[in-house]
Amino acid sequence: MSDNYAGLDIINSVLSSYYNVKMATSPEEALTLLKVVEVNLIILDFGCYSKECYNFLTTIKASEETMRVPVILIGDSSNPEYEEHAFALGVADYIGKPLRSSIIKVRVNNQRLIAKQIKAIEELGLQDPLTGIANRRGFDSRIHLEWLRAIRDKISLSLAIADIDHFKAYNDNYGHVQGDVLLRALAKQFVLMLKRPADFVSRWGGEEFAILLPNTTLKGAAAHSEDIRNAVQQMVISNLPTATVSIGVASIIPTLNSSIEDFFNMADKALYQAKNSGRNKVCCFT
Numbered sequence: 001m002s003d004n005y006a007g008l009d010i011i012n013s014v015l016s017s018y019y020n021v022k023m024a025t026s027p028e029e030a031l032t033l034l035k036v037v038e039v040n041l042i043i044l045d046f047g048c049y050s051k052e053c054y055n056f057l058t059t060i061k062a063s064e065e066t067m068r069v070p071v072i073l074i075g076d077s078s079n080p081e082y083e084e085h086a087f088a089l090g091v092a093d094y095i096g097k098p099l100r101s102s103i104i105k106v107r108v109n110n111q112r113l114i115a116k117q118i119k120a121i122e123e124l125g126l127q128d129p130l131t132g133i134a135n136r137r138g139f140d141s142r143i144h145l146e147w148l149r150a151i152r153d154k155i156s157l158s159l160a161i162a163d164i165d166h167f168k169a170y171n172d173n174y175g176h177v178q179g180d181v182l183l184r185a186l187a188k189q190f191v192l193m194l195k196r197p198a199d200f201v202s203r204w205g206g207e208e209f210a211i212l213l214p215n216t217t218l219k220g221a222a223a224h225s226e227d228i229r230n231a232v233q234q235m236v237i238s239n240l241p242t243a244t245v246s247i248g249v250a251s252i253i254p255t256l257n258s259s260i261e262d263f264f265n266m267a268d269k270a271l272y273q274a275k276n277s278g279r280n281k282v283c284c285f286t
Contacts, residue, residue, distance in 0.1 A: 031060075057091070082094075126138030128202070161204065162247045163246050247281075
C-alpha cells in the first residue's frame with residue numbers, strides 16, 4: 001500500500017520477477033485482499049505515524065489469521081525515531097527512503113529465510129511436547145540464525161529469560177498436573193505477546209522460557225518484557241492461584257568476536273538479579 005505510487009512501482013518492478021505481487025492502494029483494499037489471498041509478506045509504504053497505518057497494523061496483528069504475517073514498513077530515513085516506532089507497532093523490518101532495489105531484495109529475502117527456518121523447526125520436531133512451543137534445541141537453531149543476521153546487518157539482538165516464581169512450591173501444593181496446566185497457559189500467553197514473526201519464544205527447560213527479540217534495543221526489550229510480566233500477573237487460570245514471573249533481559253549488537261554463550265549469561269545474570277531482589281520484576285543486564 002502507498003500514498004506514493006512511485007514507491008509501489010519500484011517495489012513491484014523489483015519483486016515481480018521473483019514473487020507473485022499483489023498491490024493495494026488503501027488499507028480497506030488491503031484488508032479485503034488478505035481475506036481472499038494467502039499472503040506471505042506485507043509491505044507498507046506510508047507514514048509510520050499516520051493514523052491509517054496504525055489502525056491497519058493493529059487490525060492485522062489482532063487477527064489470528066494475519067497476526068504472524070511479517071510486515072516490512074517503507075518509511076522516512078531522515079527520521080530515525082520512525083524506525084523505532086515501527087518496530088513497536090510490530091513490523092518485522094523497516095526500509096528507509098530513498099528506496100534501493102538491492103536493499104528491497106535483501107530485506108524481503110531475509111523474511112523468506114526466517115519463514116523457512118520457522119517451518120523447518122516445525123517439521124523437524126524441535127518443539128516441546130508439553131507446551132507446543134520450541135524446545136531448547138529449537139532455540140539453539142533459531143538464535144544461531146538471528147545471531148548471524150545481526151552481525152551481518154549490525155543490528156541489536158535482545159534476549160529475555162522468564163522464570164516462574166516459586167514453581168517448585170506451586171507443584172508441591174497443587175500437583176504436577178496443575179503445574180503442567182500453568183506451563184501450557186504461560187507458553188500460550190508468551191506466544192500471544194509476540195509482536196513480529198521473527199520474535200521467538202521457547203521453553204528453555206523446567207519453568208524457564210527464552211524469548212528472542214531480533215532488531216530490538218534493550219529499552220524496547222525491557223518494555224516488552226514488562227508487558228509480559230503484567231500480562232502473566234493478570235492471567236486467570238481455573239482453580240489455580242495467580243502466578244508471577246521474573247525476567248532477565250540483555251541486548252547486544254554482536255560482532256565476530258562476540259559469544260552467544262556470553263550473551264545468554266548476560267540475560268541469566270539479569271534474571272538472577274530479578275529473582276534475588278523480590279521476584280515478579282524485570283531486570284536488565286547493563
